[in-house]
Amino acid sequence: MKISNINFTDQPVFLAPMEDVTDMDFRVLCKEFGADMVYTEFVSSDALIRHVNKTKEKLIICEAERPVAIQIYGREVEAMVEAAKICEEAQPDIIDINFGCPVKKVAGKGAGSGMMKTPELMVEITREVVKAVNLPVTLKTRLGWDHDSKIIVELAEQLQDVGIQALTIHGRTRSQMYRDNADWSLIADVKNNQRMHIPIIGNGDVTTPEECKFRFDQTGVDAVMIGRGAIGNPWIFKEVKHFLKTGELLPDESFVWYLNILKDYIKKNVDHSGERGGIIHSRRHLAASNLFKGIPDFKKTRIAMLRAATLDELFSILDSIPGEFGLE
Template sequence: MKIGQIDLGERPVMLAPMEDVTDHSFRLICKEQGADMVYTEFVSADALIRNISATTRKLHINPAERPTAIQIYGRETEPMVEAAKIVEEAAPDILDINFGCPVKKVAGKGAGAGMLRDIPKMLEITRAVVNAVKLPVTVKTRLGWDHDSRIIVELAEQLQDCGIQALTVHGRTRAQMYNGEADWEMIARVKENPRLHIPVIGNGDITIPQKALEAFTRYGVDGVMVGRASIGAPWVFHDIKQLLVNGSTDNQLSTAEKFSLLRRQITESIANIDEHRGILHIRRHLAASPLFKGIPHFRDTRIAMLRADTWDELDRILQHIEADIIPAFMNNTSTHYT
């Protein structure tokens, strides 16, 4: 699969853009684990042109994480064009436009998935951004605003006509948010359209390697994008690539290796910010990690882990979980432990 001149190989797997998740440290870890391309946190066009430091920091790219896409969002054409030019100076491999974020503070103001209620404006912005930069421009969006306006097949053609070079489709409407199951049949209809020639990347509910394989073999997409399943589990890319490339998931990381990755996330988060805010930033990963799911009587330990204020305190809790709680759990259950 190619986006412009960027060759991502056969069956590429990508890290989705996620606010307060896909910082440069996490992107690099996911890349090392097998992600073929990574996306930044989405960047507000308005904040970028106002030179807000918290936003401009999101443009930093580590050469080792490439290829990297920077994603922008906004609701007006002129600021989006200006932001696109600023992003181009940061030299990502791809510029992606966010027409899919469903959260109220974005979509409710007409940006992100809010654009699905104003298709002429969406197309105007897309065409203007494509014409403003030399980077390959791509789009990420949803099936439609709600069940009665699932317009993605027609919309994909319109976006292609604007000059985008790949399209990522999340298999839900904005009204669904992240509820229910992603509709991969609709994503397949986009891909099956004989008038569509750009790569189609499928997104939604890729939580295990088998679902990634099904996305390629049953639904025919050119690439898949993994989002929430990577939070607290960057090794999901390792497992998916093992199945796609080697046909097996037998060669999984050990529990010790997974704990090592989580510790690396914590220490790098602290180094990039400071101890207090770095730990706050990483709590989302700890709360979501499958390493701690299914362990009985874990509530008090989980609360202590998520309330830890210092690295020393948090590390002591992690050592206790790794050395005592998980081995005891594994010895007392026949259930496979991820």
């Protein structure tokens, strides 16, 4: 599979762009576990052209994570074009346009998946961004605004016609947010549309190796993107790639092996954001990690873990878990 001149293995698996999740350290970690491509957090075009420092920091990438895409969002043509040019200077491999984010502060203002209400503007922004930069431009979106306006099959053709090099589709409408099960049937319809010749990447509810393989087999998509299933579980890419190659589940490592991966990531967060900021940023991964799910009588420890205010306190709690709960 290729996106422009970037070659991938068969059935590649990508890390989805997620705000407050896909920082550079996490992207590199997922890359080390086998993610074929990674994406930055969402970058606001309005904030970027105003040179907001916190937003500009999201453009920092490193060689270890390539191929990497910088993802931008916005609802004004000129701002998106200018932001794309600024992103190009950061030298990513791809510029990705976010027309999929469903959260109110984005979609409610007409950006992200809010663009599903104005598909003509979506196509115009895409056309102008493609014309403005020399890098490949890709795009991520949803099925439509709501159940009565699932426009993705026709819209995909229009977006392809203005020059995008790949299209990622999340199998829900904006109105669904993350409720209900992702519907991959329309993703399959886009992929199997004979007019489509760019890679189609499927996204939504892929949290296990078996689910990933099922979606490849069911829809024929060119790649699968994993989002929430990777939060606190960066090793999912190693598990998925092994299953796709062998048809067998990868044997579990020891509890401490997984725990040390999370601890190393927390340390990096603290190094980059200070103790308080690094711990707060890490809590989302600790709360979501499959590592702690299913441990009997874990509620009290979970609360303490997520309330820890210092690195010493947090690591003391984490280090006590294997012995306290008989985990190896």
